[in-house]
Amino acid sequence: QSALTQPPSASGSPGQSVTISCTGTSSDVGGYNYVSWYQQHPGKAPKLMIYEVNKRPSGVPDRFSGSKSGNTASLTVSGLQAEDEADYYCTSYAGSSNLVFGGGTKLTVL
Amino acid sequence: EVQLVESGGGLVQPGGSLRLSCAASGFTFSSYWMHWVRQAPGKGLVWVSRINSDGSSTSYADSVKGRFTISRDNAKNTLYLQMNSLRAEDTAVYYCAKGGSRVFDNWGQGNMVTVAS
Numbered sequence: 021q022s023a024l025t026q027p028p029s030a031s032g033s034p035g036q037s038v039t040i041s042c043t044g045t046s047s048d049v050g051g052y053n054y055v056s057w058y059q060q061h062p063g064k065a066p067k068l069m070i071y072e073v074n075k076r077p078s079g080v081p082d083r084f085s086g087s088k089s090g091n092t093a094s095l096t097v098s099g100l101q102a103e104d105e106a107d108y109y110c111t112s113y114a115g116s117s118n119l120v121f122g123g124g125t126k127l128t129v130l
Numbered sequence: 131e132v133q134l135v136e137s138g139g140g141l142v143q144p145g146g147s148l149r150l151s152c153a154a155s156g157f158t159f160s161s162y163w164m165h166w167v168r169q170a171p172g173k174g175l176v177w178v179s180r181i182n183s184d185g186s187s188t189s190y191a192d193s194v195k196g197r198f199t200i201s202r203d204n205a206k207n208t209l210y211l212q213m214n215s216l217r218a219e220d221t222a223v224y225y226c227a228k229g230g231s232r233v234f235d236n237w238g239q240g241n242m243v244t245v246a247s
Contacts, residue, residue, distance in 0.1 A: 056232075056233045058234070065225060065237040066175065066225070067237070068236075071232075071235070072232075107174075109175050111177075117180065118189065119180075120177070121174065121177060122174075
């Protein structure tokens, strides 16, 4: 499967909101409500932030939210904080027990 | 608390073999699908392989099919990745991850594999 498409970078000032997109096809993002988002700080393991498009695991701040429209999913980080600076990756179920990753977006807090 | 601890990485020559292990604790290992995901230096995450809860079903990325074998020992709460015919492009940090077929809900700290002569 082809990787999902994410912008390579995004940025915002503290307190602002930023949205990161994740574009796939009707065979993955558009076909299933199984989009997840992961946060990865440099040298660290990824951490699940959003699953099933818009659900937050316990302990993830409600500043993080997810949505989907057609073949594009989005992660919005509201009230940006310095610790939100990280790489963000989306994944989507693509059928037949397969998962596909996005290329990642580096979020910079200005 | 869920813990996943990878081991077995290191430096290996092209064409060589390596076996990664992932020791799991803090959850009922035998109830969950497990995955291997890798990240080449400075690059993004790439799914490598997955195995279902009882080990009866496996799947691989095209780039490793026929060279890598995923397995598990539910009695030992351990996941494995046998890597044969290693290539330079297999150089990466390898993560084990817990989850179903649709999400990775916990990750190990990662283990570096370097393929070089």
